[in-house]
Amino acid sequence: KNQVEQSPQSLIILEGKNCTLQCNYTVSPFSNLRWYKQDTGRGPVSLTIMTFSENTKSNGRYTATLDADTKQSSLHITASQLSDSASYICVVGTYNNNDMRFGAGTRLTVKP
Amino acid sequence: GAGVSQSPSNKVTEKGKDVELRCDPISGHTALYWYRQSLGQGLEFLIYFQGNSAPDKSGLPSDRFSAERTGGSVSTLTIQRTQQEDSAVYLCASSRSGTAYEQYFGPGTRLTVT
Secondary structure (H helix, E strand, O other): OOOEEEEOOEEEEEOOOOEEEEEEEOOOOEEEEEEEEEOOOOOOEEEEEEEOOOOEEEEOOEEEEEEOOOOEEEEEEOOOOHHHOEEEEEEEEEOOOOOEEEOOOEEEEEEO | OOOOEEEOOEEEEOOOOOEEEEEEOOOOOOEEEEEEEOOOOOEEEEEEEEOOOOOEOOOOOOOOEEEEEHHHOOEEEEEOOOOHHHOEEEEEEEEOOOOOOOOEEOOOEEEEEO
16 A cells, blocks of 8 residues: 555646645655656656645745644645646655655646 | 756667666766656656665566666666566656755656567
């Protein structure tokens, strides 16, 4: 069973609307959580990185939240644009130096 | 500065052939990672290099897969006797040091085994 679960698997929204993507994890001991955006045919690009002590971090129209107690994170996208169409991947790192667990991603499509 | 580069961008090979995939990390980055992404699947960790330490090969799916990193910079992922299930996008990432640092991904190599 994957230790990082993302939902929904896919999402279609209209341009200008907001949306929220979810990430639940069971990875332990927790070190950090990252959200990546991956455009089709490209490598992932980092959006946010949060450690245990951080519960929110913004990057433009992207806002990530983290609840380390419930082991949940969300990525909120405000005023979506067509260019937001991509896969969004949640990655949880542990204190083991190279142990990172990847979610399967949420495929977002923004339509005009 | 230049990001992580990978070559080739696409590779089509026949089943049973060997392939080599190349990754040029960002200059000065001591950590280098290889991942595999199958269609519609999440990223799968393959191997991790950190400085002069022995690489972590725990993610390699079989002994047909191997990787080396020469001079602490360029890395080559080799797949011997390719199988159709090896078809995937192979992504390389580098970071300043261990996983506490930001990983920068290359564009990937799309491997198709026919």
